[in-house]
Amino acid sequence: xxxxxxxxxxxxxxxxxxxxxxxxxxxxxxxxxxxxxxxxxxxxxxxxxxxxxxxxxxxxxxxxxxxxxxxxxxxxxxxxxxxxxxxxxxxxxxxxxxxxxxxxxxxxxxxxxxxxxxxxxxxxxxxxxxxxxxxxxxxxxxxxxxxxxxxxxxxxxxxxxxxxxxxxxxxxxxxxxxxxxxxxxxxxxxxxxxxxxxxxxxxxxxxxxxxxxxxxxxxxxxxxxxxxxxxxxxxxxxxxxxxxxxxxxxxxxxxxxxxxxxxxxxxxxxxxxxxxxxxxxxxxxxxxxxxxxxxxxxxxxxxxxxxxxxxxxxxxxxxxxxxxxxxxxxxxxxxxxxxxxxxxxxxxxxxxxxxxxxxxxxxxxxxxxxxxxxxxxxxxxxxxxxxxxxxxxxxxxxxxxxxxxxxx
Amino acid sequence: xxxxxxxxxxxxxxxxxxxxxxxxxxxxxxxxxxxxxxxxxxxxxxxxxxxxxxxxxxxxxxxxxxxxxxxxxxxxxxxxxxxxxxxxxxxxxxxxxxxxxxxxxxxxxxxxxxxxxxxxxxxxxxxxxxxxxxxxxxxxxxxxxxxxxxxxxxxxxxxxxxxxxxxxxxxxxxxxxxxxxxxxxxxxxxxxxxxxxxxxxxxxxxxxxxxxxxxxxxxxxxxxxxxxxxxxxxxxxxxxxxxxxxxxxxxxxxxxx
Numbered sequence: 001x002x003x004x005x006x007x008x009x010x011x012x013x014x015x016x017x018x019x020x021x022x023x024x025x026x027x028x029x030x031x032x033x034x035x036x037x038x039x040x041x042x043x044x045x046x047x048x049x050x051x052x053x054x055x056x057x058x059x060x061x062x063x064x065x066x067x068x069x070x071x072x073x074x075x076x077x078x079x080x081x082x083x084x085x086x087x088x089x090x091x092x093x094x095x096x097x098x099x100x101x102x103x104x105x106x107x108x109x110x111x112x113x114x115x116x117x118x119x120x121x122x123x124x125x126x127x128x129x130x131x132x133x134x135x136x137x138x139x140x141x142x143x144x145x146x147x148x149x150x151x152x153x154x155x156x157x158x159x160x161x162x163x164x165x166x167x168x169x170x171x172x173x174x175x176x177x178x179x180x181x182x183x184x185x186x187x188x189x190x191x192x193x194x195x196x197x198x199x200x201x202x203x204x205x206x207x208x209x210x211x212x213x214x215x216x217x218x219x220x221x222x223x224x225x226x227x228x229x230x231x232x233x234x235x236x237x238x239x240x241x242x243x244x245x246x247x248x249x250x251x252x253x254x255x256x257x258x259x260x261x262x263x264x265x266x267x268x269x270x271x272x273x274x275x276x277x278x279x280x281x282x283x284x285x286x287x288x289x290x291x292x293x294x295x296x297x298x299x300x301x302x303x304x305x306x307x308x309x310x311x312x313x314x315x316x317x318x319x320x321x322x323x324x325x326x327x328x329x330x331x332x333x334x335x336x337x338x339x340x341x342x343x344x345x346x347x348x349x350x351x352x353x354x355x356x357x358x359x360x361x362x363x364x365x366x367x368x369x370x371x372x373x374x375x376x377x378x379x380x381x382x383x384x385x386x387x388x389x390x391x392x393x394x395x396x397x398x399x400x401x402x403x404x405x406x407x408x
Numbered sequence: 409x410x411x412x413x414x415x416x417x418x419x420x421x422x423x424x425x426x427x428x429x430x431x432x433x434x435x436x437x438x439x440x441x442x443x444x445x446x447x448x449x450x451x452x453x454x455x456x457x458x459x460x461x462x463x464x465x466x467x468x469x470x471x472x473x474x475x476x477x478x479x480x481x482x483x484x485x486x487x488x489x490x491x492x493x494x495x496x497x498x499x500x501x502x503x504x505x506x507x508x509x510x511x512x513x514x515x516x517x518x519x520x521x522x523x524x525x526x527x528x529x530x531x532x533x534x535x536x537x538x539x540x541x542x543x544x545x546x547x548x549x550x551x552x553x554x555x556x557x558x559x560x561x562x563x564x565x566x567x568x569x570x571x572x573x574x575x576x577x578x579x580x581x582x583x584x585x586x587x588x589x590x591x592x593x594x595x596x597x598x599x600x601x602x603x604x605x606x607x608x609x610x611x612x613x614x615x616x617x618x619x620x621x622x623x624x625x626x627x628x629x630x631x632x633x634x635x636x637x638x639x640x641x642x643x644x645x646x647x648x649x650x651x652x653x654x655x656x657x658x659x660x661x662x663x664x665x
Contacts, residue, residue: 027542138542141595145587146475173475284542288594290587297580 001347001378002392004060004094005053005367006251009046009080010071012357013038014277019312024282025233026069026140033070043073045203045360048078050085051354056234059091060125062350063277064217065099066132067139071278079111085120092393093120096194096215096350097127101147102140105175107182114186122187127227129196130203134281137288145290148202150174160189183307188394194249194348199228200296206234207247213348213391215249219279220311221323222252222340227342245347245382246391247293252340253352255327263327265318266362267355271325273367275311275357319398330373337374341381348391409449413468413540414461416486420471425460428453432496433662434488434503435460438529439540439589441467443562448501448651451659456497461487465588477592477599485518488518497665498610499649501521503589506601509635512612513604516635521665522610525658526623526648527631531598535626541586541594554619554647563651605634612638613661617646626649639664 014033015021021031050061062078066072081095093116094253098109109128117124130136130151135143141236153172160168161182170177194213197203206213214232216225231247236243251270257263311324319325341347353370354363380386409427410592415420425442427449433456441458442449463480464471467640474480484507488496498519500508505527512519533536538551549560567574592599614634616628625642632640642660646653 137595142540143594144590146591213443282542284539286542288541288590289583290590290594292583294580294584298576346571 001341001349001369001381002059002092002246003375003378004049004062004092004348004350005058005305006062006064006094006350006352007046007049007354007363008064008071008352009038009043009073010274010278010356011073012273014070014273014357018277019241019280022280022376023287025071025278025280025294026066026134027282027285029068029070030336039073046354047083047087049354049360049367050080051178051305052085053309053367053371054088056368057375058091058351058367059369060094061088064094064096064127065135069134069139070161073275078116079123081116085116086290087121088120088123091123092125094125094194094350095124095127096125096196096217097129099136099140100128100154100158101132101136101142101151102131103154105177106157106198107177107180109154110158110182111184113158113191114162114182114184117186117188117191118184120395121201121398122191123141123393124188124191125194125393126191127194127196128158133288133291134285137291138285144288147291148293153292160192162186162275181183187396190250192391192393199231199299200293201231201235201299202296204232204295206231207233209242211241212389213247213249213352215251217251217350217354219251219253219275219324221325222250222343225250226343229346234347239255243345244383244385244388244390245341246388248344248346249348249350249352250340250344250346251352252331253325253355254323254332254337254366254370255353255355256330257327258329258369258372260328260332263329267327267358267366268316270356270358270362271316271319271327272356274322275314275319278356279311330369332368334349334377337378338381341378347382347385355368409445411452412503414487414490416490417484418469419473420483420486422464422471422487423462423467424487425449425462426458428456428458428462430456431457433458433494433656434493434496436484436496436498436500437466438502438504439460439586439593440563441585442656443652444566446453447562448655451655452499452662455659455663459491459493459496463588464583465584474588475591477510478514480507480592481514484508484511485515495520497521497662499525499662500527500649501525503528503597504596505529506592506597506599509601509605509608509631510599512608514607516607516609519608520609521606523615523630523662523665524610525614525615525651526617526620526628527614528593528623529599529601530627530630531596532626532630535624536622537597538621539592539595540622542587545622551621552647552649554617554645554653559649559653562649579632602614602630604632605631606636608635609665612663614638614640615650615658615661616640616642616649617648617650618644618649619646620648621650635662
């Protein structure tokens with residue numbers, strides 16, 4: 001299995017009465033709740049946690065893109081990734097990802113991802129999300145019913161911009177560019193491509209066809225993800241491709257402490273902060289009409305409606321029993337992670353170790369315990385695919401670089 | 409009232425409601441579509457031969473080819489042509505008014521008589537129009553009607569939201585309708601009509617509900633000054649659903665055309 005340390009970068013100063021006083025953490029949250037001076041420390045603390053994650057042994061460090069969102073303060077994940085590319089040396093830099101329908105022209109993504117891949121020496125994992133409706137439609141104004149068409153055109157343009165050796169003309173519906181010429185090119189061409197999906201059938205097929213990694217980034221935990229991932233694996237089987245668990249990725253909230261009791265005592269408040277304040281989204285912003293395809297709506301509505309449990313009222317034990325949070329001593333967490341792996345058949349784990357308003361020291365403690373006490377016991381969960389490196393980074397061999405310099 | 413499907417090349421398959429007798433009247437509906445056995449259409453049919461096409465996304469009208477304002481405008485001309493309607497009186501409500509005005513701006517000689525009922529299409533920073541795409545169903549009647557108590561039922565979904573099958577059907581229908589409307593209304597219902605409205609030659613009646621809370625009466629004056637040969641009527645005790653709240657007064661104004 002591969003473990004990527006994720007930090008969503010939430011704003012940790014939302015007031016206690018946030019739910020009562022404000023209708024949404026996203027889209028129209030008042031900017032009076034933000035303080036740039038505090039923000040300076042917050043960003044730097046968060047980057048520290050990501051760099052520390054590499055130090056203690058995570059395979060990757062992950063960032064993502066949100067807009068007008070107080071639980072995800074990375075409108076530009078590439079800025080964070082650039083910093084990480086310099087301050088890490090082995091870990092995959094997992095950008096999950098750039099909402100490619102929002103970049104105009106999307107060559108910008110081809111260029112910036114190429115830069116990141118070159119700076120990091122071939123350690124980029126490139127994520128291409130459609131982006132949530134809150135980000136894509138409400139905050140960035142993309143027309144809901146045209147979002148997917150724009151997305152697929154952007155995808156085509158970016159891949160061609162990386163691959164073509166000669167300058168070419170691109171006559172798209174949304175992008176007309178006479179001279180497409182991506183300078184620089186990425187080291188890995190293309191880098192591993194990860195696609196966050198939310199259960200749409202089209203996205204399953206898109207990943208399978210292109211050998212992209214299908215990632216389910218939910219905050220509802222692994223048990224509730226089973227139906228969705230089962231749907232994906234069924235499509236994989238129907239397509240005739242191998243069911244390598246590395247074709248799948250999943251985001252999971254994880255807390256490790258010395259004991260189960262300590263996990264609850266020290267971390268519960270931060271979990272509450274996340275589920276109560278950070279996920280408080282006005283329902284009117286949840287899903288702009290036209291954003292989802294009709295096929296997906298027809299397949300999923302009933303399920304989505306019945307899945308909306310009231311997390312804010314759950315007890316610690318309920319959160320754990322229902323899989324929202326994996327938390328406890330290293331042994332407890334190992335056992336739950338094994339259940340996650342066997343339930344979902346997923347080998348790429350995006351570990352949400354930083355949660356809500358968790359301070360840096362607590363986050364690092366939990367990260368260290370996970371890396372040192374948990375990861376080693378999970379390395380061989382999928383022995384049949386132990387050598388499957390098709391979906392992971394393929395960095396430059398650093399020794400070859402030194403030799404070249406010496407030869408000169 | 410009858411309805412049938414017409415095919416436009418291989419580009420669109422469109423349901424058209426028809427009925428009544430008298431001069432030809434071409435009606436373009438708003439973002440909500442037509443109501444069940446639409447009372448306003450029925451009223452129009454007493455004096456006119458009414459043709460009311462449904463845009464793609466509404467009921468079983470379909471097309472993969474409409475993306476922007478020009479597509480919607482030309483599509484409406486395609487429907488007119490297909491039905492052999494020659495210079496009918498064109499009436500549009502809300503989003504339909506926006507399309508009707510675009511038609512008259514693009515082909516000023518083809519549209520001679522025009523009724524715009526609280527049309528969309530303009531934007532004023534001082535009077536931002538509420539985001540129709542971020543409203544919850546229960547918020548709609550208060551915004552759409554002058555008297556939601558009396559008329560709110562007109563917009564009821566006609567079923568029980570606790571029934572998963574009905575809920576699915578409703579959400580799918582809503583996603584199709586508003587997804588389609590969003591192509592010209594999202595995120596701001598302005599596709600440049602104010603730049604083109606000077607071209608409109610049609611004799612134009614502009615009608616507005618004095619209590620319209622969705623597109624407030626400020627916009628009535630914008631339309632009125634943008635269209636040269638126009639006359640504005642403000643109607644009291646009416647909100648954005650003016651044709652349904654004050655049907656007879658609306659008919660009287662249309663009768664002037």
